[in-house]
Amino acid sequence: MPALDNGGVGKRIAAARKAKRQRQVDLARESFVSLAMIKAIERGARQPSDATLEAIAAALGVDPTRLLASFTGTERRVHAALPDMSASIAAYDVPGAVGRRSLDELQQAVDEAADWRLAAQYGLIAQHAPALLADTLAAFHTATDRRAAARLVVSAARSADAVAYKYGARDLSARLIDLMRWAAPHAEDPLLAASVAYVRTETFFIARAHEAGTRALEAAVDTSPAVTDQQTAAARGALHMRAAVIAGRARNVDAANEHLRLARELSERVREGTYLGTAFGPESVRVHEVSVAVSLGSDHIDRAFTVARTGAPSTDLPAERRSGFWIELARAQLWGNRFDDAFESLKVARLIAPQHTREHPWVRETSATLTRLKRSDEESLHHFAEWLGAI
Incomplete structure (x- = not known):
């Protein structure tokens, strides 16, 4: 059975149900859970089992971690x-x-x-x-x-x-x-080919073949369609955005900065949105500026803090990208000995996208380091690390 949740899993179930304009009897029928159980869970008198929580989440069309962050x-x-x-x-x-x-x-x-x-x-x-x-x-x-x-x-x-x-x-x-x-x-769509080149970068991240990845993305930029509208600007801009990050991991400061500059210029020609499955726009580029600063290493953390001071990502961005911003910022804050801030950033990331946060290797590394240093609220940090499976 899931652990007790101070945030109130029942309240979140009720809120999600009302957002879908469902009655309790509708949720009970669609989740194959008794009406009495639904009522008891929503008022906090009962805690759902794993199977019950999954059934309710499926009926609501959300993942269980949206209802209970500690759900594994x-x-x-x-x-x-x-x-x-x-x-x-x-x-x-x-x-x-x-x-x-x-x-x-x-x-x-x-x-x-x-x-x-x-x-x-x-x-x-x-x-x-x-x-x-x-x-x-x-x-x-x-x-x-x-x-x-x-x-x-x-x-x-x-x-x-x-x-x-x-x-x-x-x-x-x-x-x-x-x-x-x-x-x-x-x-037969060059824009789709550009989006696949964007995703392919994962293989270079895994292999730590950052210089090769930079070359592959630059080749993809060269073969992408000329910029004539928002779709073509977003396709090329996303490739530059991705190239900036992998160039940063190669510690190529000049290339990272140049790709960021080009991505920023292209972002000014589009509205923030999702283009062929990739979020792109001014906010997305700003999030990637933090990522590039972290990729370049601890000597560049002031750059991450400068970008972060302009404000948190808005809800216009996908949850995965917003949580990624806080995960990257937490890493920079750890390097800057801002331990309490780093832990707070990890908690914000978990609130936005629990699954993304739980599975992100940098979250585990940051949490483990904070735990080892015994900084921040030690009991809360210990519970967070347990949730991650880091301890």
């Missing part, structure tokens, strides 16, 4: 789904499977999965990814015009990759990126 059932569910995801793409280039959904149905499903990815709802993606990968591939192999189906394959694989990458399934992540690179040319 999502991690078990994700790891259980990874073999099925792997099996779904084992023979991705071999026709044979029979499609079960129309292109319109698949479009709706991949769009929903992309929304979950941006909101760091990895448990929901893992639940649906195996079937989504299989169905989009079946549609691709049976389509007379493969362009639309190829886009669906790329989107499904990108959402699945977010889970594999975040949860440490590095080989599966690499295979999913290979799948994206295989499918993208069939879409």
Whole structure:
């Protein structure tokens, strides 16, 4: 059973239910939980079991960690789904499977999965990814015009990759990126190719091949479409934004600054938004300025603090990106001996995107260092580290 939650899991369930304009009896019916239990949970008289919480969350269309931050059932569910995801793409280039959904149905499903990815709802993606990968591939192999189906394959694989990458399934992540690179040319869309190049950077991060990654992104910029509208500006700007981070990790200050400058210029030509699955705009570039400063190392933390002083990211940005800002800032604050601030930043990140925060390696490292130094509220920090599984 989940641990008691001082924030009130019942209150959050009630708020999520009301936001969907559901009655308690509707939630009970859709979650297959008794009405009496729903009422008791919402008023705080009962704590839901893991199974009950997952059933309620599924009925509400949210991940359980949105209702109870300390919930760890999502991690078990994700790891259980990874073999099925792997099996779904084992023979991705071999026709044979029979499609079960129309292109319109698949479009709706991949769009929903992309929304979950941006909101760091990895448990929901893992639940649906195996079937989504299989169905989009079946549609691709049976389509007379493969362009639309190829886009669906790329989107499904990108959402699945977010889970594999975040949860440490590095080989599966690499295979999913290979799948994206295989499918993208069939879409005959250079903007889609640019988005796949953006995602491919994960393989360079994993291998710590930062200089090679910088070159690959610069090549992708060179082959991306000329800037003529918001879509093309966002595609090229996102590549520069990503290149700035990986150049920072290569400790190439000049290249990182130049890519940031170009990304900033392009961001001024678009409204903050999501373009082909990637958030881009002035705020996104500002978040990446913090990331670049941290990537360049402890000698550049003042730059991170300067950017942070201009304000926290707004809710216009996806949850995953907002939590990433606080995770990066916490690392800088740790290096600057601002231990209390670092812990507060980690807590904000967890509030925004619990799954993203729990699985982020820098969160574990920062939390473990704070715990070792016995700084901040020691009891609260210990509980946080336990939640992460860092101790």
